[in-house]
Amino acid sequence: MVKMKRLEWVPLVLAVLYVGFTVRGSYASFSPVDNYLIACGSSQNVTNQGRTFIPDSQQSSFVLQSQENTIVSTSASTAPSPIFQSVRVFSAPASYKFEIQQKGRHWVRLYFYPLPDSGQNLRSASITVVTDNFVLLNNFTFKNYNGSYLFKEYAVNVTSDTLTLTFIPLNNSLTFVNGIEVVSGPDELIPDSALALSPSSTFSGLSDLALETVYRLNMGGPLLTPQNDTLGRTWENDRKYLHVNSSAVNVSVSPAIITYSEALTPEMAPNWIYATAETMGNANVQDLNFNVTWVFPVDPNFLYFIRLHFCDIVSKAENNLVFNAYINSYLGYGSLDVASQAGGLNKPFYKDFVSNSSADSDTLTVSVGPDAIAEIANAILNGLEIMKISNDARSLNGLSSVESLLLQSPSKKSKLGLIIGLAVGISAALGLMALFYCCLVSRRSKTDQQGHPWLSLPRYGNSLTMTKGSTTSQKSGTASYISLVSSNLGRLFMFQEIMDATNKFDESLLLGVGGFGRVYKGTLEDGTKVAVKRGNPRSEQGLAEFRTEIEMLSKLRHRHLVSLIGYCDERSEMILVYEYMANGPLRSHLYGTDLPPLSWKQRLEICIGAARGLHYLHTGAAQSIIHRDVKTTNILLDENFVAKVADFGLSKTGPALDQTHVSTAVKGSFGYLDPEYFRRQQLTEKSDVYSFGVVLMEVLCTRPALNPVLPREQVNIAEWAMSWQKKGMLDQIMDPTLVGKVNPASLKKFGETAEKCLAEHGVDRPTMGDVLWNLEYALQLEETSSALTEPEDNSTNHIPGIPLAPLSPFDNSVSMIDGVNSVTDDDAEDAATSAVFSQLVNPRGR
Template identity: 45%
Template sequence: MEILKRHRIQHSLCVALAFLQFSSLQFPSLGYNVPDKYFINCGSDNSVTESGKVYVGESSLGTSFGSSSNTEKNESSVPSPLYQTARIFRGDSGYKFNIDTNGTYLVRLHFFPFSSPSNLSSARFNVSVPGFWLLQNFTGTNDTNNNSALVKEFFMHITSTSLKITFRPLSSSFAFVNAIELFVLPLHLISDAVARFTPIGGLSTYSGDLYSRVLETKYRLNVGGQATKDMLLRNWIPDDIYLSYPVNAKNHSPYQDQIRYHVGDDSNGPNATRITAPTEVYGTAKETNNISDSARDFGLLNITWALPVENNLDHLLRLHFCDYWNSISGLTYFELSISNAHVMQINSDVNVSNLLPAPYYYDFVVKSDGFGNIRVSLTPNGTAEIPNAFLNGLEIMKVIEQSNSVPPDLESDSSHNSLPVVLGSVLGGLVLVFVMTLLGFLWCFKMRKEKPVENSDWLPIPVNAGGSSHSRLTDITSHGSPLPNINLGLKLSLIDLQLATKNFHASQLIGKGGFGNVYKGVLRNGNIVAVKRSQPGSGQGLPEFQTEIMVLSKIRHKHLVSLIGYCDEKLEMILVYEYMEKGTLRDHLYNTNLPSLSWKVRLQICIDAARGLHYLHKGAAGGIIHRDVKSTNILLDENHVAKVADFGLSRSGPLDPQPYVSTGVKGTFGYLDPEYFRSQQLTEKSDVYSFGVVLLEVLCARAVIDPSLPRDQINLAEWGLLCKNKGTLQEIIDPSIKDQIDQNSLRKFSETIEKCLQDDGSDRPTMGDVLWDLEYALQLQRGANAIQREPYEDSSSSVSASLQLPNVRRLPSLSTLSEMDDTIVRGDDSHSAVDSVFSQLEIDDAR
């Protein structure tokens, strides 16, 4: 209850700006129209028009189905010309779609088993996308109406360049499909941060991530209204057959005037946009019928909908409300229950603007009961000025989890086929098998999983939440675990951070990590900051919170993100950093619309990050091991100066008298030191290995783990070393920089990568040596730009072999120059020492 109240309060902060926003028209999706692609008339080369959309022949995709597939045509009467043909699959095959825009997509599959030699109604098959079963043991027959098509609808977040939908016939059967729709949706139609409701535990924050799952539409009801189709071509059907006590409800007269939608299509709830649901839904409703005083006082009168679903599975429940008959808001409020357990009070007063009638909605993740039902009840509140309860619309979507049992799609030409990382979660399936084979050690359940950065929001906190002295750090200390070196001078008040971030509004969201969401904020003094907020009310992340404060409060360096302050009030854990304008390094490498970074800029970024890590290892008091070096933890300012961030997993040398830190496996898969798996002994060389993976990521501009690739290419570190040893490293370099790289600079850079990625930590260089080598690679590149030289002949042997490099009088390793490099006092002079070293380089052929 309290969480949802806070959720509503957050959005009420924006109400006063609604009219101004309307006049500004600064909403990129305000004019959203359903894109023309892809609408496919399967089994035909001809185009047909349905619901104002042209479904083109499947030949436009250029897909080859092979000999196991054929088409069939029906000449008899069908409900739509779209169902006159079908594509038949007698083996695993399907459609591949190129994806040019990352986002949430709607996928519809149309099935109409018309009479044919194959007897389509006898088909039994599965349908999958990488990592997910969309349909299993499916027949394609509409049991409720044999003369209408069965349309299955799915929502999925796609961040790759293609999507493969595969039809897989069951034994001795076949698969078919009549039509397919695939198009990107506007922002925020489906949020990845919602509330979970359980009858026993009440409301909490959903611990999953809807963007890492697939949603299947089960119900979409126009409560109190007639069947209609909205601008997204979604079908809304009447709700009457799902009422448990029809006598308790009646339809309210339809609204004939204008619904006051939230301006733009970019709302993340609860205020609805015209994309959320059409006026035909918000302009009709069911309300309680014949409210007597006795029934109202004893809470005996309610409206209940009972909807059959699959047993014991998570479902996304969306409830739509619009009070279009009261002249002002707040006159009617009522109680919402799910599965006979109270959820919250519905009160439009804290959700909508004064421009009535204004529609709004609530999302909940709920688990169906053991009998396969979801029951939604609304009960009038006797204290309301106008006791009533109403509902305008109801949607239920099944949450489909990833599955390890989905077989990979085998393509004849893997170099031209890249299956998407659908919803960013294939790692849990294919990669787990890969890891078990490679390492023989089950550790994935301990891993921190990275999530794609999306516009999302934790449930907000009340605007008056500040001022509490309750402290998580105080609680821990009082129980006998004091936290040394906590800098209380860095403590910020919660109310200041609420004001800085517009109460953690979704519009301020700039990223998401394992600890929590990150918001852009402006402090009272005008400083722009990044505010990292953990999941409210959760004990998770407390050790990382404490560690980050202790580590960053005692170090300062030009290439380490600075801690501005922290907040520890009302069970909140919030960290405030300097704001990095350009975001993460990964943002600029792949799956991005940002301009490609030049090779020299990439080299300088690597050098900056190496400086920061070198200082951590040698310059900071006692030495600090980062433990989670990766491209998303290297941030860039407005000038592309790089700084290392996220010290929540860091370990300090003095905390352990041994030369290593023995700890449970933590980090990010793909960057983790293989020696760490075997021994669980953490050293500075573990950071060196992770940084080597980052260097390879910078060179190749691809994900460190990509399950859509052939098996030997999934892990970038292994694939990169294999290519280097085979002399084919040029083939996997980012094409946008391939022509910019001097061959001598590339040799030095690739040599550095190989040394960092050695299996045995004792064979790896120190971070100081890595820094020296990267500076050298940059000098070689600069020399190449000044004077054209003939590249040395390439060799297929290991980079660790002797290389013919220009004659260099090497000065002492930078690992011995920690006093000259960057210290706490001289944090902003980091370039001086290294530049002085390279001003003395004697490069004969580059002078």
């Protein structure tokens, strides 16, 4: 590779302008059928970035429907650009209705600028915008916004002959808009499917969803305006998003040498995107095989469509540049040879992905780095697009639907005013009567339990009411971050008690760090050992987890669920106190530490214990509970190695009897996520079953669920282990410390169980009850094998555990594992099974 010479910004910008004029003719291949450029509130045409916007008063192929509106304007000297020189202000819901000649994807671009001399306080205006089917913007206000103006771009699939944009003023406020674009785009611009990550699968159905452009970057090049893009897009420079500025060097070539194939046109990205790039620079690190990483703040409640643009403009020959691309540290494309994929040097290539934010932060990261097989350590990225995907409420901003926002509008509310007023009057009269009755009852119902530090924790406790705000702690009188109103939540600790128990959060007592916060070992006044989880009081995600954890654990009591002792809600602290689990997380006994390896019997018993806890969650409560974050770090072991499921911060109540799933944003840990849940955002108990299948493989193979350092086919343990299981060779990848110490029949049953758990579709997976039965069966086979090989004595050959139930319908796997005995696996399993059942009927055996 010949090192490219860095270009200075001034000549580069001049070159962009020059090319913008000289090669404009080559961009004329696409002409949008629908092309509405509207200057709202203006009395004359406005030229903005080389395009002409017409006044919204010139109604020809679009109609402005409004009950009230005000037109104001200002001088060009005060507005950031010409499109912001005028504004239309609404005090009631108003709509722009556009005639659509070509159905399909359309760009919807909105311009907002609160004109300072408009005669209205537009910085306090509430801006809500909806289409016929999607919420684009919900209750936005400039009061809490750092920028002077706002530009939003959306991609909406229009399936009818019209498109309506409705502007709704909420909270008795005004709303406004300065400019609108509705422009049709090529159908092939955004596909219906893309590669979803962790686990790797296909995400389908993008055609039915709306997208919002969050980031669009020109790597290594200057800002590109709509004048330089056939679709009117804006591309910004990437430098401010680089994790380490010195890690990348920008390179460029003449845009004229970029050649497009028939399948890839300038509509995907202009040639200036592919003519500039970022490559690996000097990151001041000893390891030259570092990754170049960009970090983007995102809303963690949404999925994102990500497009990476590549073009090999640095190599002199093909096959020289081979590297890896990562999304959130997960391998998106391994051993990528851009020239080979694109069909030659200087030819564009792009790849699409769907992902959510990082598991432990509200960011999304994109990285490129050298591949292990590459002769030259280098990587390249030319362009990047990140687009938010609408959620189940068909919204790109919050959880409110179009219908609910329209009902909140002033015009709708006025129609309901009389009915609501009458209802309120009747309710008030009834409320006064009820209040008088409650006062009488409350005087008689005071008990000695009031003020006692230990409150009951029933199996099905009362509901938990939690509200944000500045309330007062009953014990300390200090302002509290959250109000917890319930009599069934466990002990309410004072903050000083927590400080004393943890020796002021002594770092030597630190047990671990998780997404919610840090966990410390503590000792209460009575000598009870506890685990104290201290959350971040300023984290909205932490607040939600704090609420959910207490809600769930206050209702649940089971030997295989970690018990919540109490909580602290004082001095803006979010602290949870649990029973202490002496042997820590299961993962620490599998890899990454110097702890002695677990025996096969111990591993089976631990898996059975965790399965019992999950089975209880799914079936033991009035409504099922889905854990949603099953992994080896959330399975804790007490001093007797009894397994208990922990960390209910992401748990969700399961579907009602008349439903098949719960629609919710994707949450969980990479490597353990159910692929069906990831694709469809539909959560069921079978999502926990999939995650538990990953845990089973982790227990057997003693390696992480994801390990990007390994070869591509080994990165994901679920895919890697399943390939060996289907070949009947699971024993080839098991923990070396177990080799020769596991009954083949028991291992076979274990592998079949994991295989069923990891089925692609939830309907093909077993219930946790079936999983539990099969793991107990595997344990019986292991113990029977051990009993048959031991010398007989005059005592009892007792086999601990629950007696076997009738053969489960789940027991229909046919995969085989090569045995280590002289008999076949089928013979070994038959012999072991016969021994098990003979002991069930033989009093001596029980």
